[in-house]
Amino acid sequence: MSDTYILGIETSCDETAVAIIKNGREIISNVVASQIDSHKRFGGVVPEIASRHHVEQITLVLEEAFNESGLNWNDIDAIAVTEGPGLVGALLIGVNAAKALAYAKNKPLVGVHHIAGHIYANRLEEEFQFPLLALIVSGGHTELVLMREHGHYEVIGETRDDAAGEAYDKVARMLHLPYPGGPHIDRLAARGEVSIDFPRAWLEEDSFDFSFSGLKSAVINKIHNAKQKGESLKEEDIAASFQASVIDVLATKTVKAAKQYQVKQVIVAGGVAANKGLREELEAKFTETDIPLLIPPLKLCTDNAAMIAAAGTINYQQGKRSGLELNANPSLQL
């Protein structure tokens, strides 16, 4: 069988990204233009600014990724693009660029779910073994997804309120840490002590759902109360205690689900997968089991288009196609 080359486009938040992937597993080129410096001054991603940057970057990033690949257009089998979820104005840039490209070069168009992309980032490192459990943790998502085969996703647990990444950003803001706050908390936590007993939301006995709003409020209250009483809390200890609470719930539920569904592999995906504390805790917990744990290299944890092309390869091979009427869908279901 001949090789399959998919060009992927990702613009769901604040990265303009294009990549070309061979056979769903091998990165041929992978270009990411990050806007993070532009959003820092606003303390978070401003959707209108993100859209403005995407339209300025899109053809530049396309050109760089295509030239870097050394391929001809004849080699490319299909154009894959994130159709959702994400910021609608940002998604629209990728979707419309993908449609124009598919039309101009007469290539099939394949819409991809952003989270499917995060999961498939792992397949660039190691082949999947089914059934497989994926823990997705990012600014917008906290989910446990069961996969029994390629391209099929069963959400067995999700957050009922805030995503883990959201809680990180909120707490980071309380501690006056610069945006994005996650990595700063992770760094502070490594130097602190778990001295404060923050709550852990286990929810019902048999549930794999998450909840982080209670924890978020508890941290905010703790800081407020300490301030009012004139007590000084060590920022490192707040970070360590908060992070311990998040990680404890994430890791415990992931292990429990992995055992219950007798999975052959556990995958961690999404921006928060870059978190050192989380990686260490999961690694420790899973060495006690005989289930292999995959965590993508840092570069593939954050948003990129290699993952979209990788997930798009499966959609393409399974015969899934999108029409020229494809639209951005900010609340697309997995």
Add this chain to the structure above:
Amino acid sequence: MQILAIDTSNQSLGVALVRDNEIVGEIVTNIAKNHSVRLMPAIDYLMKELTITPEQLDMIAVAKGPGSYTGVRIGLTTAKTLAWSLNIPIVGVSSLEILAYRARFSNSLICPFFDARRGLVYTGLYEAKEDKLMLVEEEQNTLLSDWLEHLIATKKKVIFLSPDIEKHAEIIKEKMGEYAEIPEIAYHIAKPSDLAIAAFDKEIDDTHTLTPNYLRLAEAEVNWLKAQKEKQNG
């Protein structure tokens, strides 16, 4: 020379194919419906109808705003990606200028405008000279009331064009009196074939650096600049 023209900058959606100043085909809809969903199918339909393939295009013309931020970006992203992937030149034309073309046989000054909410309009002033349009006053985002004060002071006849004309005709007539000309409703929607014709005479843009003509900073930037100024002043 075959030019594909794309305009999704305001409510109307327009696609045209112009060959050496001859309009070969044109699609215009004027309904509040999703540009992102409908633009590529409209291009596909027009091209198929005219039996033209993408490789046969020589140039892309695109309306670069002002207008709806999202609409402008949908058109520009599509146009830029088409131009880049087909390796053909692109020309961006102001959405106000395209609209002004609808009055290019008039001897009056031409004032195209789009409603920009809260009493504001995106507008500019054009004049036709031998069928070509000259920009007489810079395009701007301004209060309609201020703009009309300014226009009346010139004591010249001005023809007003806007898809939002019905909302503002009253105040224009009241302030401008006999100096205001408002044509019948059919003339207030921009035509993509005019965009192609306007692009014909313009310099080629750089595909990568062609950006929307927003005429306005993003709100977050305005607030940020204000905060910086306040900080500086103590």
